[in-house]
Amino acid sequence: MEQPKGYEVSGKEHLVCKLKKSLYGLKQSPRLWYQKFDAFMKTQGCTRSNEDPCLYTKKCSDESSIALILYVDDMLIVGKNKDELSLLKKNLSQTFDMKDLGDAKHILGMRITRDRSKRCIYLSQAEYISKYSRDLIWRMQSR
Amino acid sequence: MHKQPIKEVEVRKVVFQDVTPSISVQKNNSTPMPNNPTNVHPYEDAQNEDTQNDDACVQPENSPTSVQQPVRRSTRVSRPPAKLTDYVMLTDAGEPSCYKEAMLASDHAKWEHAMQSELDSIYKNGTWDLLPLPKNRKALPCKWVYKYKYTSDKTSPKYKARLVAKGFKQEHGVDFDEIFSPVVKMTTLHMLLALDANQDLELVQMDVKTVFIHGDLK
Numbered sequence: 001m002e003q004p005k006g007y008e009v010s011g012k013e014h015l016v017c018k019l020k021k022s023l024y025g026l027k028q029s030p031r032l033w034y035q036k037f038d039a040f041m042k043t044q045g046c047t048r049s050n051e052d053p054c055l056y057t058k059k060c061s062d063e064s065s066i067a068l069i070l071y072v073d074d075m076l077i078v079g080k081n082k083d084e085l086s087l088l089k090k091n092l093s094q095t096f097d098m099k100d101l102g103d104a105k106h107i108l109g110m111r112i113t114r115d116r117s118k119r120c121i122y123l124s125q126a127e128y129i130s131k132y133s134r135d136l137i138w139r140m141q142s143r
Numbered sequence: 144m145h146k147q148p149i150k151e152v153e154v155r156k157v158v159f160q161d162v163t164p165s166i167s168v169q170k171n172n173s174t175p176m177p178n179n180p181t182n183v184h185p186y187e188d189a190q191n192e193d194t195q196n197d198d199a200c201v202q203p204e205n206s207p208t209s210v211q212q213p214v215r216r217s218t219r220v221s222r223p224p225a226k227l228t229d230y231v232m233l234t235d236a237g238e239p240s241c242y243k244e245a246m247l248a249s250d251h252a253k254w255e256h257a258m259q260s261e262l263d264s265i266y267k268n269g270t271w272d273l274l275p276l277p278k279n280r281k282a283l284p285c286k287w288v289y290k291y292k293y294t295s296d297k298t299s300p301k302y303k304a305r306l307v308a309k310g311f312k313q314e315h316g317v318d319f320d321e322i323f324s325p326v327v328k329m330t331t332l333h334m335l336l337a338l339d340a341n342q343d344l345e346l347v348q349m350d351v352k353t354v355f356i357h358g359d360l361k
Contacts, residue, residue, distance in 0.1 A: 032358025
């Protein structure tokens with residue numbers, strides 16, 4: 001690949017970048033990421049679901065399970081056993097450059113609110129809709 | 144926050160390629176045509192178009208034409224087809240569209256900082272080695288992509304710069320092979336959330352910061 005514009009190494013402008021790792025924009029990048037993640041999850045004793053290749057489950061010692069779903073760079077982890085949850089989170093963070101977002105609040109443009117007393121989870125796309133409709137209206141008017 | 148001309152550049156991209164040749168054929172019967180105008184390979188053409196666009200996004204008029212013989216460009220004012228006026232691009236928030244433009248922006252120091260931070264993570268990751276280009280090979284171009292990121296508290300934006308390879312120039316079978324990558328099914332997500340609500344489980348979320356620099360190329 002060409003050297004990035006504005007950051008060519010001085011004295012080495014004639015050289016090019018031989019890629020060893022993937023980069024944004026490469027055709028194979030999403031697949032390489034998935035394969036790497038999949039291999040990592042196997043080392044964690046997780047089983048990939050046959051129904052959905054982005055769902056992984058693990059049986060914990062106390063007979064409860066934890067489940068993880070992956071949407072490119074976003075993941076949700078569900079489970080009862082807090083120790084197992086934090087262990088998986090710790091191992092993930094050590095392997096990849098991760099951000100721990102705590103209790104899930106927002107996934108795929110949906111706001112997650114929960115009411116534990118009623119055992120309910122609410123999903124809302126209100127913010128997603130208002131964000132884009134406001135932008136759309138503003139741009140239609142400004143033309 | 145930024146001025147409008149960037150949008151016009153987008154429009155130019157659309158019209159540029161397919162309108163200009165047909166005009167020059169129809170209107171210039173008197174002017175001598177080059178002997179072999181069809182020699183321009185479509186791939187080359189796309190490449191020229193593209194490099195031109197990168198360099199030209201600041202001053203489109205002065206951009207050098209990259210075909211061997213100078214090509215006479217139509218003087219017609221290009222206008223997008225009427226059907227395109229029904230579309231609005233929502234992802235453009237007025238960011239610079241190339242390196243030159245970022246450097247000319249009043250807030251170029253912030254873009255520079257963003258680019259440096261992107262390069263830091265690339266170097267830390269050991270993404271590439273600097274080597275001479277092998278014979279008969281072409282280096283894949285790359286470009287900087289700039290984005291304002293607004294946090295939920297809606298104060299001043301964060302400046303993000305990402306270095307992207309121009310993957311559309313890669314050739315299937317040569318530069319890459321299989322590219323399919325799954326994402327979670329909506330039913331799986333819904334099922335898991337339902338299970339979580341019903342069983343009163345913990346639900347935590349994590350994301351990967353620079354997700355696509357993790358893959359290992361063979």
